[in-house]
Amino acid sequence: MNPATFLTTPVYYVNDVPHIGHSYCTLATDTLARYERLKLGKEKVFFLTGTDENSQKTVDAAEKAGIDTATYLKDMATKWRNCWDTIGISYNDFIRTTESRHVETVHELFQKIYDKGDIYKGTYKGLYCTGCETFKKTSDLSEDGRCTDHPNQEIQQLDETNYFFRLSAYQEPLLKWFEDNPGWLQPKSRTNEIVSFLKSGLEDVSVSRETAEFGISLPMDPSHKVYVWFDALINYYSATRTDSREDFWQSAYHIIGKDITRFHCVIWPAMLMSAGIELPKGVFAHGFFTVNGTKMSKSLGNVISPIALSEQYGNDALRAGLLSSFEFGNDGDFSADNFAEFYRTKLAGGVGNLFNRVTVLITKLCDGQVPVLETSFEAKTIKDEFDGFLERKQLKGAYDFYFATVDKANQRLNETEVWKLAKVDKDAADIIFAELHQYLEVLSEMAEVLLPESAPKMKDMVGTDGKVGPGGILFNSGKE
Numbered sequence: 001m002n003p004a005t006f007l008t009t010p011v012y013y014v015n016d017v018p019h020i021g022h023s024y025c026t027l028a029t030d031t032l033a034r035y036e037r038l039k040l041g042k043e044k045v046f047f048l049t050g051t052d053e054n055s056q057k058t059v060d061a062a063e064k065a066g067i068d069t070a071t072y073l074k075d076m077a078t079k080w081r082n083c084w085d086t087i088g089i090s091y092n093d094f095i096r097t098t099e100s101r102h103v104e105t106v107h108e109l110f111q112k113i114y115d116k117g118d119i120y121k122g123t124y125k126g127l128y129c130t131g132c133e134t135f136k137k138t139s140d141l142s143e144d145g146r147c148t149d150h151p152n153q154e155i156q157q158l159d160e161t162n163y164f165f166r167l168s169a170y171q172e173p174l175l176k177w178f179e180d181n182p183g184w185l186q187p188k189s190r191t192n193e194i195v196s197f198l199k200s201g202l203e204d205v206s207v208s209r210e211t212a213e214f215g216i217s218l219p220m221d222p223s224h225k226v227y228v229w230f231d232a233l234i235n236y237y238s239a240t241r242t243d244s245r246e247d248f249w250q251s252a253y254h255i256i257g258k259d260i261t262r263f264h265c266v267i268w269p270a271m272l273m274s275a276g277i278e279l280p281k282g283v284f285a286h287g288f289f290t291v292n293g294t295k296m297s298k299s300l301g302n303v304i305s306p307i308a309l310s311e312q313y314g315n316d317a318l319r320a321g322l323l324s325s326f327e328f329g330n331d332g333d334f335s336a337d338n339f340a341e342f343y344r345t346k347l348a349g350g351v352g353n354l355f356n357r358v359t360v361l362i363t364k365l366c367d368g369q370v371p372v373l374e375t376s377f378e379a380k381t382i383k384d385e386f387d388g389f390l391e392r393k394q395l396k397g398a399y400d401f402y403f404a405t406v407d408k409a410n411q412r413l414n415e416t417e418v419w420k421l422a423k424v425d426k427d428a429a430d431i432i433f434a435e436l437h438q439y440l441e442v443l444s445e446m447a448e449v450l451l452p453e454s455a456p457k458m459k460d461m462v463g464t465d466g467k468v469g470p471g472g473i474l475f476n477s478g479k480e
């Protein structure tokens with residue numbers, strides 16, 4: 001089979017609207033998808049996102065909103081989808097975990113794992129946080145016995161019959177997997193975390209809830225619902241269960257937040273091993289960011305809406321500002337002040353200024369004709385170096401390189417004072433014009449990945465058949 005790429009974001013809980021943290025993950029995946037499409041061709045890339053709906057949280061949220069669960073879920077899924085459409089996410093498929101295509105796949109996998117003997121009935125006695133939809137140990141909780149992420153919710157004491165997944169049987173196979181596939185989980189620091197977690201020993205995990213009102217019923221015991229995490233992970237596989245997409249599974253690559261690494265790199269591969277399904281090609285777990293040095297939270301009122309930022313500055317500014325703030329994989333900080341400064345200097349003053357000046361100068365001083373350059377320019381080297389950053393998933397690196405290239409071109413323009421040179425030595429000026437025009441060409445090409453909404457406008461300015469297009473302002477929003 002020819003190379004292909006299947007990129008996924010997590011399925012997001014629908015009990016809230018997307019904030020900038022979800023957008024960060026989705027925009028990062030979108031950037032990689034756009035790069036892969038340029039490299040492999042559109043039909044070779046499958047980009048999946050969606051919503052995680054089989055949770056008690058959604059039932060509670062629907063009750064609170066006073067509407068029935070199905071309507072609530074549909075409305076929320078639409079909100080998520082609209083947000084991604086608004087900020088220019090190029091997903092190929094949007095999966096909802098309440099869809100029948102997913103339910104059927106969950107049944108199929110659950111049955112396979114059961115038939116393998118890896119699911120058995122037992123009693124779960126212990127703690128559970130509905131906020132996280134996660135089983136907790138006392139050592140996970142704060143001193144007053146509350147979930148550190150959900151201090152306002154009561155921790156539930158569970159004593160119920162559950163079905164368990166024999167995760168303990170996969171400790172050795174998983175350790176071997178990580179040993180044989182050292183680059184499978186990126187960045188490397190997360191691999192180290194997971195490997196030491198594996199070495200500390202694995203316990204079997206409960207994969208059903210007897211008391212849950214909502215969710216996917218177990219195929220062999222409809223009185224139980226599949227534990228929401230066990231069901232949600234399967235979404236990636238469900239989305240490939242059509243004839244046209246089956247081949248994509250072997251190219252699956254998950255982009256996730258670091259908080260869900262254990263689910264994706266311990267439980268999920270163990271489930272797949274048990275079901276006899278090939279493991280995904282890799283996982284990348286990104287870090288989290290604070291806003292002005294503070295964790296984003298509703299109670300602090302510092303949650304930033306991606307829609308609001310996009311309305312003020314535009315979609316390209318939103319993605320470039322977020323993805324260039326700190327290296328993909330690390331933790332970082334995002335501040336509105338830095339963002340405004342970034343917009344002013346890098347986008348409006350950097351990229352926008354360069355494109356407008358070069359096209360206007362060639363129009364005025366060369367009658368719109370792009371001079372032909374005899375010697376070859378470094379465009380190919382620029383593109384190769386740029387691709388290297390994306391191959392390594394260094395998204396900040398790619399943006400930094402892009403803006404450094406813009407600076408180089410602007411510098412060339414300023415240092416040569418080509419507008420003056422053209423009056424005294426037109427031949428010498430033509431060489432500079434040709435060079436600057438090639439900069440615009442390669443920058444507009446790279447923009448298809450990094451600044452996709454501006455890219456067509458850039459291409460218009462670059463022009464066709466040796467003639468530049470009209471000048472224009474690429475970034476003119478965000479002004480007070």
Ligand SMILES: [Zn+2]
Pocket residue numbers: 129130131132133147148149150
């Ligand atoms: Zn919690």
